[in-house]
Amino acid sequence: MSEILTAPSPTITAPLTWSEGNLIETSRCPSGDLEKRWTRHKDNLRLVAPHNKRKLDIIVVGAGLAGASAAASLGELGYRVKVFVYHNSPRRAHSIAAQGGINAAKNYRNDGDSIWRLFYDTIKGGDFRARESNVYRLAEVSVKIIDHCVAQGIPFAREYGGYLDTRSFGGAQLMRTFYARGQTGQQLLLGAYNALQRQVAAGTVQVFYNYEVLDIVVEEGRAKGIIVRNLITGEIQRVAAHATVLATGGYGNAYFLSTNARLSNATATWRAHRRGAYFANPSFVQIHPTCIPQSGDYQSKLTLMSESLRNDGRVWVPRTPGDKRRPQGIPESERWYYLEEWYPSFGNLVPRDIASRAAKRVCDMGYGVGPTGRAVYLDFSDAIQRLGREVIYQRYGNLFEMYEEITGESPWETPMRIYPAVHYTMGGLWVDYNLMTNIEGLYAVGEANFSDHGANRLGASALMQGLADGYFILPYTIGDYLATQLFVKPSTDTTAFAQAEKETQQRIEKLLQTKGTRTVDELHRELGKILWDHCGLARNAKDLAEAYNAIKLLKERFWREVAVPGTGSEFNQNLEKALRVADFLELGELMIIDAYHREESCGCHLREEYQTEEGEALRDDKKFAYVAAWQWNGENQSPTLHQEPLQFEFVKPTVRSYK
Amino acid sequence: MHFTLRVWRQKNAQDTGHFEIYDIDGVSPDASFLEMLDVLNEKLIKQGREPVAFDHDCREGICGSCGMFINGRAHGPLRNITTCRLYMRHFRDGETITIEPFRAKSFPVIKDLVVDRSALDKIVQAGGYISVNTGSSPDANSIPVPKPAADLAFTYAACIGCGACVAACKNASAMLFTAAKVAHFAMLPQGQPERRQRVKRMVAQMDKEGFGHCTNTGACAVECPAKIPLTAIAQLQRDFIWANLSPDPHAASSS
Numbered sequence: 001m002s003e004i005l006t007a008p009s010p011t012i013t014a015p016l017t018w019s020e021g022n023l024i025e026t027s028r029c030p031s032g033d034l035e036k037r038w039t040r041h042k043d044n045l046r047l048v049a050p051h052n053k054r055k056l057d058i059i060v061v062g063a064g065l066a067g068a069s070a071a072a073s074l075g076e077l078g079y080r081v082k083v084f085v086y087h088n089s090p091r092r093a094h095s096i097a098a099q100g101g102i103n104a105a106k107n108y109r110n111d112g113d114s115i116w117r118l119f120y121d122t123i124k125g126g127d128f129r130a131r132e133s134n135v136y137r138l139a140e141v142s143v144k145i146i147d148h149c150v151a152q153g154i155p156f157a158r159e160y161g162g163y164l165d166t167r168s169f170g171g172a173q174l175m176r177t178f179y180a181r182g183q184t185g186q187q188l189l190l191g192a193y194n195a196l197q198r199q200v201a202a203g204t205v206q207v208f209y210n211y212e213v214l215d216i217v218v219e220e221g222r223a224k225g226i227i228v229r230n231l232i233t234g235e236i237q238r239v240a241a242h243a244t245v246l247a248t249g250g251y252g253n254a255y256f257l258s259t260n261a262r263l264s265n266a267t268a269t270w271r272a273h274r275r276g277a278y279f280a281n282p283s284f285v286q287i288h289p290t291c292i293p294q295s296g297d298y299q300s301k302l303t304l305m306s307e308s309l310r311n312d313g314r315v316w317v318p319r320t321p322g323d324k325r326r327p328q329g330i331p332e333s334e335r336w337y338y339l340e341e342w343y344p345s346f347g348n349l350v351p352r353d354i355a356s357r358a359a360k361r362v363c364d365m366g367y368g369v370g371p372t373g374r375a376v377y378l379d380f381s382d383a384i385q386r387l388g389r390e391v392i393y394q395r396y397g398n399l400f401e402m403y404e405e406i407t408g409e410s411p412w413e414t415p416m417r418i419y420p421a422v423h424y425t426m427g428g429l430w431v432d433y434n435l436m437t438n439i440e441g442l443y444a445v446g447e448a449n450f451s452d453h454g455a456n457r458l459g460a461s462a463l464m465q466g467l468a469d470g471y472f473i474l475p476y477t478i479g480d481y482l483a484t485q486l487f488v489k490p491s492t493d494t495t496a497f498a499q500a501e502k503e504t505q506q507r508i509e510k511l512l513q514t515k516g517t518r519t520v521d522e523l524h525r526e527l528g529k530i531l532w533d534h535c536g537l538a539r540n541a542k543d544l545a546e547a548y549n550a551i552k553l554l555k556e557r558f559w560r561e562v563a564v565p566g567t568g569s570e571f572n573q574n575l576e577k578a579l580r581v582a583d584f585l586e587l588g589e590l591m592i593i594d595a596y597h598r599e600e601s602c603g604c605h606l607r608e609e610y611q612t613e614e615g616e617a618l619r620d621d622k623k624f625a626y627v628a629a630w631q632w633n634g635e636n637q638s639p640t641l642h643q644e645p646l647q648f649e650f651v652k653p654t655v656r657s658y659k
Numbered sequence: 660m661h662f663t664l665r666v667w668r669q670k671n672a673q674d675t676g677h678f679e680i681y682d683i684d685g686v687s688p689d690a691s692f693l694e695m696l697d698v699l700n701e702k703l704i705k706q707g708r709e710p711v712a713f714d715h716d717c718r719e720g721i722c723g724s725c726g727m728f729i730n731g732r733a734h735g736p737l738r739n740i741t742t743c744r745l746y747m748r749h750f751r752d753g754e755t756i757t758i759e760p761f762r763a764k765s766f767p768v769i770k771d772l773v774v775d776r777s778a779l780d781k782i783v784q785a786g787g788y789i790s791v792n793t794g795s796s797p798d799a800n801s802i803p804v805p806k807p808a809a810d811l812a813f814t815y816a817a818c819i820g821c822g823a824c825v826a827a828c829k830n831a832s833a834m835l836f837t838a839a840k841v842a843h844f845a846m847l848p849q850g851q852p853e854r855r856q857r858v859k860r861m862v863a864q865m866d867k868e869g870f871g872h873c874t875n876t877g878a879c880a881v882e883c884p885a886k887i888p889l890t891a892i893a894q895l896q897r898d899f900i901w902a903n904l905s906p907d908p909h910a911a912s913s914s
């Protein structure tokens with residue numbers, strides 16, 4: 001490992017620059033009363049008649065919560081849908097791994113919840129860096145998601161009376177999170193997957209599994225289709241359609257180690273970006289506070305312990321730095337419950353960004369535990385005493401088992417050790433209120449877009465957003481565009497397709513020809529280390545500038561040193577990986593630029609230069625209350641920044657306090 | 660730790676395939692089985708040799724991607740656990756570990772340890788859903804579901820679609836997989852309208868895909884990482900007989 005870690009010579013400096021573009025004024029957000037915006041907007045969208053829907057082709061890339069729900073709903077409407085996934089079945093999307101739950105403003109608890117409150121919590125949780133219109137709509141449709149999922153037969157947790165159970169989650173003082181043991185994502189995804197399979201049987205949807213999308217084809221500002229690689233045969237194919245939807249998930253794996261599934265990647269969104277789609281807020285990356293700490297160099301991923309654990313678990317470190325006693329042997333008076341002390345009203349349930357930074361802070365101060373000193377305790381002994389083993393088992397049984405399996409320690413006997421890890425990306429393709437990118441006919445849904453979570457996502461709201469986009473928003477808004485495309489005949493026989501195909505083939509050839517000495521994983525780990533160290537929990541201008549250089553050098557080395565065995569015309573997992581990492585390297589560069597340009601702290605983006613004395617984020621609403629939408633200007637060209645100003649008509653951006 | 664690995668290598672579906680032997684040293688007992696294979700692959704790439712292809716993604720036991728036959732057992736020596744959740748501390752130092760793909764007629768090999776399990780998707784297409792269109796659902800709490808039924812439905816719904824049940828079965832039957840879906844919906848009020856046709860169609864599709872018959876050996880449930888109980892199969896069998904013997908009020912109107 002040692003050779004990998006040698007710092008790149010800081011003397012080779014590439015200037016970190018960008019150019020200023022225009023203000024974005026076309027987000028298509030309606031105006032007027034917040035509560036009526038979505039309804040009125042829907043009423044004004046163009047419609048496509050049923051007999052015309054049958055003549056329209058839609059490509060959906062991805063079958064996670066967002067893609068599967070979108071494709072199934074579009075199929076039900078009668079469109080001709082083609083779904084592409086690199087997985088060997090649509091049921092394997094990364095969404096399957098979500099554990100904790102899904103929010104909805106049902107107010108079944110009679111605890112005062114409402115659409116307004118869910119809206120407010122989400123926009124505040126995002127540190128006032130999301131659009132009011134979008135977030136309100138999300139809260140509004142959240143209610144229908146639960147109805148639909150129950151009708152699909154999703155076995156949510158229930159109370160003895162037979163009604164749905166809910167629990168609380170970070171960043172909220174209400175119990176609005178619906179769940180299915182510790183496998184909510186699995187159950188929701190299987191619901192959407194079943195609905196998708198029903199449409200496959202009905203003949204409206206075709207699923208192409210083991211296909212990776214490697215480029216997006218754009219002609220005169222309109223999306224015309226995609227270039228795919230058949231992962232079994234290696235064949236490169238062109239696919240044309242009237243509209244294309246990217247539901248390809250987030251880019252947390254740029255960091256190499258993250259809680260994301262190993263194959264999750266940014267290629268589809270990045271390639272769309274290179275074809276003209278703006279990439280918004282790329283540096284907004286969520287680092288989740290409760291993950292199992294890294295144990296060795298061979299480590300391939302980090303495992304999340306659901307945030308729901310913070311409902312009953314208490315976070316602490318010993319009051320004496322370096323205390324090596326067994327945690328059970330440390331008396332109550334010598335434990336520092338720092339979250340409860342610093343944030344009395346939210347306690348262990350502060351939002352993720354705050355909990356993550358607090359863990360880093362106590363570890364930086366020397367209070368960390370475990371062999372590396374980079375961990376804190378999450379302790380269930382109080383809850384077990386108060387509620388009994390049975391209740392705790394019902395709530396967290398599978399998480400406890402998973403923890404024990406990985407670490408060899410039982411949370412029934414000793415507190416868990418946890419540390420923050422990269423988890424979710426709020427940034428993504430810029431989309432308007434209709435979920436359309438700035439390329440006409442190209443849509444982005446789910447984690448792939450930037451839309452609803454601002455600078456920080458609250459727990460249990462990604463599942464909500466993915467399903468809101470797929471079941472209840474896109475099926476309406478896509479018709480507005482398709483209504484204008486009735487007389488267009490999709491064709492793959494164009495120069496844009498030929499060009500995109502040729503470039504894809506050249507990219508593959510180049511990777512195979514390099515025949516270097518470094519494996520893709522080695523180089524990816526290097527990228528991950530740069531990003532984690534300099535564009536992770538805390539950032540500053542100097543480190544970011546260095547990181548920018550380091551990535552440039554790494555990128556150049558990647559194309560000289562990478563070793564990709566095998567050929568392009570066969571099943572070749574290393575080639576797949578290499579293509580993805582090549583794109584992560586470019587995206588990493590943009591993440592750094594974005595983090596550097598945003599001279600404020602907000603949500604997950606903590607700039608060390610801009611914080612209060614207590615280490616809390618210091619926002620600058622005068623200068624930075626906007627979405628940063630970046631435009632690609634070509635290889636080795638600096639990007640252009642377009643600002644979409646955020647107006648707050650209904651909520652007042654306040655200092656986000658969870659004290 | 661040190662291991663001798665006997666790994667099945669097969670270039671593609673047409674190739675006949677063979678075992679290759681690799682020695683691997685310095686493995687941490689805390690490394691997962693897949694991380695051990697990562698280390699092997701890194702070594703092979705550095706030596707200019709073909710790395711071993713294997714399926715994986717979530718690496719936490721939920722996506723159902725991973726799955727290999729290890730020392731003669733689906734997902735390896737432990738019961739009820741996926742390959743990705745195996746750790747090297749579960750093996751003896753110096754042990755020879757034999758690694759093969761899941762073997763079943765309905766799961767053709769794609770390369771090395773990777774097999775095509777899309778036949779399972781086809782079984783779901785045959786009826787593994789509730790026919791409800793987006794937008795037409797009543798309020799979620801309008802139909803209460805007794806907690807025990809909901810809990811049992813969850814137990815059956817937990818299937819990850821890995822196919823270990825098929826690989827573990829001497830008949831290569833997909834009964835546990837199919838039964839899990841049938842039993843899940845059978846527990847819920849929402850699943851009732853299509854209950855009879857669902858079981859008939861899914862069983863017919865299972866046969867069509869070339870999966871073998873179930874002879875109740877129970878080998879599947881021993882390996883099933885989602886711990887789907889054999890009561891799922893009993894439920895399917897009851898429903899199947901009932902669906903074939905008694906008239907279906909829903910089918911009456913359509914036929």
Ligand SMILES: Cc1cc2nc3c(=O)[nH]c(=O)nc-3n(C[C@H](O)[C@H](O)[C@H](O)COP(=O)(O)OP(=O)(O)OC[C@H]3O[C@@H](n4cnc5c(N)ncnc54)[C@H](O)[C@@H]3O)c2cc1C
Nearest residue numbers: 062063064065066095100101213249446447460461462463
């Ligand atoms: C461990 C974990 C736990 C979580 N728990 C929760 C939770 O409790 N509550 C919550 O709200 N959120 C949770 N999240 C977040 C949430 O799971 C994700 O944000 C969400 O599932 C993303 O869904 P998606 O549909 O956007 O994308 P994904 O589920 O990532 O799906 C992406 C799809 O795109 C396909 N794809 C991607 N690129 C290509 C390409 N180039 N070609 C072809 N196909 C492609 C893939 O095959 C896949 O089908 C969790 C996340 C993690 C990592």
Ligand code: SF4
Nearest residue numbers: 818819821822824883
């Ligand atoms: S029933 Fe069990 S073994 Fe069979 S596919 Fe489902 S999870 Fe895997």
Ligand code: FES
Nearest residue numbers: 716718723725743
């Ligand atoms: S890799 Fe997902 S279940 Fe093993």
